[in-house]
Amino acid sequence: MDLSVIDPISLFVGLVAAATPLLYAAIGELVVEKSGVLNLGVEGMMIVGAVCGFATAVTTGSPLLGFVVGAMGGAVLALVFGGMTQYLLSNQVATGLALTLFGLGVAALVGQPFTGVKSPRVAVVHLPVLSDIPVIGRLVFSYDLVIYLGIALVAAVWFFLNRTRPGLVLRAVGENHDAAHSLGYPVIRIRMMAIAFGGACAGLGGAYLSLVRVPQWTEGMTAGAGWIALAIVVFAAWKPWRVLLGAWLFGGVTILQLNLQASGFLSWLQSVGIPLQAQYLSMTPYLVTIIVLVVISADRTRASVNAPASLGKSFTQTG
Amino acid sequence: MKLQGIMAAAVLAAGLGAAAQAQDPVKVGFIYVGPVGDFGWSYQHDQGRLAVEEAFGDQVETTFVESVPEGADAERVLRQMAQSGYDLIFTTSFGYMNQTVNVAKQFPDVKFEHATGYLRADNLATYSSRFYEGRYVIGKIAGAMTESNVIGYIGSYPIPEVIRGINAAYLGAKSVNPDVQFRVVWSNTWFNPALEGDAAKTLIEQGADILMQHTDSTAPMTIAEELGIHAFGQASDMGGFGPNAQLTGIMDDWDPYYIERVQAVIDGTWESTDTWGGIDTGMVEFAPFSDKIPPEVLADAVAAKDAIAAGELHPFTGPINRQDGSPWLAEGEVADDGTLLGMNFYVEGIEGVIPQ
Known part of the structure; x- marks a missing residue:
């Protein structure tokens, strides 16, 4: 065993990068759920974002355009979901699951000609003085723009939901759509906007995956990231800053278990009789999610503050 | 059943004379x-x-x-x-x-x-x-070319086929570089580009300057190219993903x-x-050898490859001990196929425990 080979700074930098696709998808889903809609199609929207982003970046040579089109791809798919659940009143859970299956298939089809193609590089932002500060420079100032924007997005969502009037309206729609409707708020239009925003965020997360994290396109490359994003929203108890924490935790555990394996730490533990396997580490965030669910559903007052009361319920416009 | 049998016999008899088209x-x-x-x-x-x-x-x-x-x-x-x-x-x-x-x-x-x-x-x-024959050869190249003496290995599942590959590659590397170390990461997947890419990054951060993989995506090769180190392709020629990174690769034909x-x-x-x-038999082939391989290293690898093909060299030839130091093969003894097919132990010198 040689724990000294684990460089905590690299660990943190790797963790932040691994968490970014999750962060985007989860913060988008948080807004959707705050408006009272449960969209389980995050995985599908992410992979469509991944393929749209990659294809655009390769054809135009511009990663920036790739991110924009990736976000649009996710949003378009989300609007399909919105049309079906909000106007045609289909079941949200079933439609969301179908959206994931549809997204995976469509992405595989669109991506056929792009397998094995190289994408243009996304540059890391290099700040002249700041990036060269010994430890802090790498810890804080060594990322690409998309990572900073992700954190800014969390702040913006927090500000929007808690400090602005439209944010309050969105939450009202999510808590009690009938009351919001009787006050004259356009419930369906607000929800459609939230759904489109959620799709765009998931698409951005997917594009980050195919353009930065593993710079290539391969079928099925999201490999379950969308489901983790859904878990993070619950883990975070629908609070924006906790989404950031959750994304880092879920992303961090993957990076940590790889580091512990590579350094031989897990093997060392096993050799001294502690049978800790990498799989145990991988499942901890999910265990925590279940515990959070249990805790918030046991405590009625807290649950009513955080989980949107109308979550997953169809709204039928009357009068 | 009987009727079917008779009919089948009739068809067979007819088939003897009639054309196969x-x-x-x-x-x-x-x-x-x-x-x-x-x-x-x-x-x-x-x-x-x-x-x-x-x-x-x-x-x-x-x-x-x-x-x-x-x-x-x-x-x-x-x-x-x-x-x-x-x-x-x-x-x-x-x-x-x-x-x-x-x-x-x-x-x-x-x-x-x-x-x-x-x-x-x-x-x-x-x-x-017998992928392990190929892995022995790439092990020789890796052992000779590594500067940090650390080879990163991305494994899929701890099954005999993969363990055998790790052992063969290690023996090959050790035959030319006694100080070489292997760091193995089990990804528990055959195909998950993001995870395989993260595993590759982790291994490189921890000092590996040459990567081998026994998973199926091209993500580790892409990462190796990006971070400027060398790697070996798996199953197919992955040179398109790592024109500078790929030294060669074991191809399945x-x-x-x-x-x-x-x-x-x-x-x-x-x-x-x-x-x-x-x-x-041609079932194990090599992707084109990169010109980044020094000529003497390449000559040594090709000699090993030819010797294996001619049946003069077996990657698992004693003396080889198991990881715990107990003897496995005596001097000059060659591993039998049965042990190789069920291989569930590391050879001496590889650190780490195989997950059970």
């Missing part, structure tokens, strides 16, 4: 663990399928099902294939073993071939490649085997066999 095409099915576009393991099997189509033309009809999970799903896919009249079905991943055995029992008239497994039946043959087996079905000579071909 009148026959229906032989239907050949394949199931893959990843997408055909993985540019690795499944891609290479699909190249074999295409070679079969090309060689036999109208005489065969082939199909494939990709990304079939190892487990209960595979059984469903297999049964469906067998029911729809396929004559010969190739199941191309270790994890399909029990499902193939089950379905082969239910369809005695359908012929099955399972890659990399060890359970056979009258209508179930097995086939595999299934074409001749698939053609031979389909021919046997057409001729009616198919039997349940156990094939384990190596460099000598």
